[in-house]
Amino acid sequence: MAVGLPENVFMTKLDAAASWARSNSLWPMPFATACCGIELMATAASRHDLARFGAEVMRFSPRQCDLLIVAGRVVMKMLPVLQRIWLQMPEPKWCISMGACACSGGVFDTYAVVQGVDRFIPVDMYVPGCPPRPEQLLAAVIDMQAKVRRTGTVMGKEFMARDTPMGPEPFESEERYRIQDANLVQLGGFSAAMTSAGMKRGAGNHG
Amino acid sequence: MVELSVLQQRFGIELVESTFRDNRRIDVPAAKLFDLLSCLKSDHGFNTLIDMTAVDYLEYEGATDRFGVVYMLLDVFGGERVIVRTAVNLPDPKLPSVYSLWRGADWMEREVFDMFGIVFDGHPDLRRILMPEEFAAFPLRKDYPLKGRGERHNFPVITRAGS
Numbered sequence A: 001m002a003v004g005l006p007e008n009v010f011m012t013k014l015d016a017a018a019s020w021a022r023s024n025s026l027w028p029m030p031f032a033t034a035c036c037g038i039e040l041m042a043t044a045a046s047r048h049d050l051a052r053f054g055a056e057v058m059r060f061s062p063r064q065c066d067l068l069i070v071a072g073r074v075v076m077k078m079l080p081v082l083q084r085i086w087l088q089m090p091e092p093k094w095c096i097s098m099g100a101c102a103c104s105g106g107v108f109d110t111y112a113v114v115q116g117v118d119r120f121i122p123v124d125m126y127v128p129g130c131p132p133r134p135e136q137l138l139a140a141v142i143d144m145q146a147k148v149r150r151t152g153t154v155m156g157k158e159f160m161a162r163d164t165p166m167g168p169e170p171f172e173s174e175e176r177y178r179i180q181d182a183n184l185v186q187l188g189g190f191s192a193a194m195t196s197a198g199m200k201r202g203a204g205n206h207g
Numbered sequence B: 001m002v003e004l005s006v007l008q009q010r011f012g013i014e015l016v017e018s019t020f021r022d023n024r025r026i027d028v029p030a031a032k033l034f035d036l037l038s039c040l041k042s043d044h045g046f047n048t049l050i051d052m053t054a055v056d057y058l059e060y061e062g063a064t065d066r067f068g069v070v071y072m073l074l075d076v077f078g079g080e081r082v083i084v085r086t087a088v089n090l091p092d093p094k095l096p097s098v099y100s101l102w103r104g105a106d107w108m109e110r111e112v113f114d115m116f117g118i119v120f121d122g123h124p125d126l127r128r129i130l131m132p133e134e135f136a137a138f139p140l141r142k143d144y145p146l147k148g149r150g151e152r153h154n155f156p157v158i159t160r161a162g163s
Ligand code: SF4
Pocket: A034, A035, A036, A037, A071, A072, A073, A098, A099, A100, A101, A102, A106, A129, A130, A131, A132
C-alpha cells in the first residue's frame, strides 16, 4: 500500500471486527430448570465472576440476549417453551447445553424427560458434568468466544450452512420395541394410546 | 379415638381395620367411601385431608384389586390420624370426588387422575395437572413402560438455518 497508515489506526475485516465485539459481550439467557442452575448462579457470582469475560449481563427476556444457556433437565411440558424462547432470541445467537441432563437426559431416562435438548434445538457447546463446576462453564464461555471470533461473520452467514438437525435421531429403534411391548399388555379402560392390534392380542393373553 | 364398632354399626358393613407402625388404616368398599369420609369429617372431627394418593397393585403378590386409593385424614384439634383405603378396578375406575368435603382434594384428585386414570365423579375441573394436556397414557400405571412410548420425542426439530 502506497499510503502509510497513521499511528493508532489499524485495518481489519468487518467480520473480524463484528465477531470481536460480539464475543466480548455475550449476554446470556439463563434457562435454569434444575440443579445446574445453581451452578450457573455460582458462575455469575463474585468468586468465579463471569463478568471477567463480558458475559455477566443475565437477561430474563429472550429479546435481549444472544447466548442461551440451558442448565438442567427439560421435560416434555418445558420443551415447547424452550423452543419458543430460542426462536424469540434475535440473531446472532448461540446455545450452550450445560450439564448431563441438558446434553443427554442424564440419569433421567424416563417418559417425561427429553433426552438431550440438541434433538430439538441447535446447540453450539456442550458442558459435561453433573453439575459442571463453574470453571467448566467459564471454559465453555471462553471456547464460545473463540468460536465466535473464528467463525463469525457480520451477517451471520455461517449459520445458514447448519441446515440439518444436529442431535441424535429423535426416535431410536428401541423405542419402537417398547411401544410394541406396551401394547401387548392389556390396558383396558379408556387408554387412548392403545392400537387395535394391541387390543386384540391383549384380550387373548389376559382373557 | 373413633371406634370401629361405631362406624360399623352406622354403615351396617364389615370394615377391616389394621395397623402398621402407629398408622391406623380402615378399608372400605368404594360404594360406601363417600359416606364414611363425610361421617368421619362431620361427626368425628377429621377436618383435614392431609394427602391422597393411589397404588397400582398389578402383579402384586396376593392383591385382588387393581388400584388402591388412599386418603389420609387428620383431626387438627385432637391430633388423631386415620388412613382410609378403598379399591377400584378396570375397566372403569371411578370414585366419588371428595372436593365437597375438603377443598384441598382438588389438585390431589387431579394428580391421581393424571397418573392413574381414576375418574372422580363430581370434581369441578378434572384435567391433567402434571402431564401435558395432549398426553394419552397414565404413566404411573404398572403396565406403562418407564421410558414411555415415544411421547418425549414428539416435537418439531429446529435447525440452525431454520431459526
Ligand atoms: S446434570 Fe446433574 S446437576 Fe445438572 S440438572 Fe442434571 S442432575 Fe442436576
